[in-house]
Amino acid sequence: MKTRDTHGLALVAAVMALALGSGGCAASHGPHAEPSATAEQEKIDPWEGGNRKVFSFNEAIDIHAIEPVARGWNKIMPAQVQESLTNFYSNLRYPVVFLNDLFQGKPGAAALETGRFLVNTTLGFGGFFDPATTWGLPRHEQDFGLTLGHWGLDSGRYLMIPLLGPSSVRDLTGEIVDIPFDVVSIVASWYITLPARAVQVINTRSAFLDIVDENRRAAFDYYVFLRDAYLHHRESELTEGGAPARSGAAEELYYPDTEKDSP
Numbered sequence: 650m651k652t653r654d655t656h657g658l659a660l661v662a663a664v665m666a667l668a669l670g671s672g673g674c675a676a677s678h679g680p681h682a683e684p685s686a687t688a689e690q691e692k693i694d695p696w697e698g699g700n701r702k703v704f705s706f707n708e709a710i711d712i713h714a715i716e717p718v719a720r721g722w723n724k725i726m727p728a729q730v731q732e733s734l735t736n737f738y739s740n741l742r743y744p745v746v747f748l749n750d751l752f753q754g755k756p757g758a759a760a761l762e763t764g765r766f767l768v769n770t771t772l773g774f775g776g777f778f779d780p781a782t783t784w785g786l787p788r789h790e791q792d793f794g795l796t797l798g799h800w801g802l803d804s805g806r807y808l809m810i811p812l813l814g815p816s817s818v819r820d821l822t823g824e825i826v827d828i829p830f831d832v833v834s835i836v837a838s839w840y841i842t843l844p845a846r847a848v849q850v851i852n853t854r855s856a857f858l859d860i861v862d863e864n865r866r867a868a869f870d871y872y873v874f875l876r877d878a879y880l881h882h883r884e885s886e887l888t889e890g891g892a893p894a895r896s897g898a899a900e901e902l903y904y905p906d907t908e909k910d911s912p
Contacts, residue, residue, distance in 0.1 A: 693807050694876060700809035704872050707814060711854075716861075719854040726855075733777040734852050739788060740769050740776025744830040749791035753799045761786055790886065794823025798887040807876055815879040 694700065722731075743766040750759035765786040769776045782788065797819050798804065805818030816824070828834065833845055868874040 690873075693880065695806060696808070700807065700876075701872055703809040703811050704875075706811060707809070708871075710812065715850065715854050716858065719851050720858060722851045723855045723858070726852075731852055731855065734848065736769070736773065736779045737776045738849050738852075739779075740766060740773070741832040744832060745793075745827050746789070746791045748830060749793055749796045749827075752793070752796045753791070758789065758791075762789070792820075792823050793826040794820035794883070795887055797823055798883075804880070804883065807880065809872075809876075815875055817880070817883070820883065 690697075743762060747759050747762050747766075750756070750762060765781040765788065768781040768784065768786060769779055772778075772780050779788075794817075802819055804820065808816045808818065808821055810816050810821065813824075833842055837845065864874065865871055
């Protein structure tokens with residue numbers, strides 16, 4: 650079973666919004682929803698009208714652009730290469746994870762992340778391989794949105810952001826703060842950064858072709874499905890304190906029990 654890294658880079662968040670799937674978070678909202686459910690929905694998503702318009706835009710981009718390219722990617726790119734790319738992008742996320750571990754008062758986790766980075770950068774040939782996990786240094790996820798939650802800040806209103814997908818006031822703030830620590834943007838010019846982002850998006854999206862199709866058909870309201878799953882996972886991630894990502898895949902980020910597609 651392959652792994653896919655998906656956390657921390659803006660364009661990959663677009664894929665997360667469009668390429669997620671699970672059977673455990675099916676939407677139950679609709680014309681006959683319970684009043685309490687409707688009230689809660691209005692509390693967490695008061696900008697639903699605008700969010701739905703952005704969601705429709707994101708869906709159109711995925712269906713007509715990202716998904717077709719991802720299908721071609723799966724046909725020409727060996728699984729081992731895709732996994733190596735996943736490992737490489739995950740390794741580049743080290744500064745964000747390390748600093749947010751420190752911000753949350755977790756020096757032990759920061760030290761383990763440093764060890765993981767050093768092992769994979771050297772023995773993993775620049776991060777394309779992941780011997781650190783085999784040696785007991787598993788990956789874990791952190792970002793400044795989680796740090797703000799750790800400090801007691803509520804997630805705030807739900808947001809659906811063009812091309813970036815599901816977020817919240819707190820998480821969007823966190824993404825902005827994390828930008829200066831994005832290695833690719835720091836060390837590379839735009840003509841390198843943009844292709845690198847594009848490869849990451851397609852490599853991520855290619856993992857969830859069948860899963861997304863199934864959930865688009867099965868969900869009563871796909872917008873609500875993704876919103877509730879996103880918010881539920883972020884709360885779980887905060888409660889677990891940046892727990893190790895069991896496979897590092899996008900569905901592990903939002904839907905911890907989902908199996909991945911194989912190309």
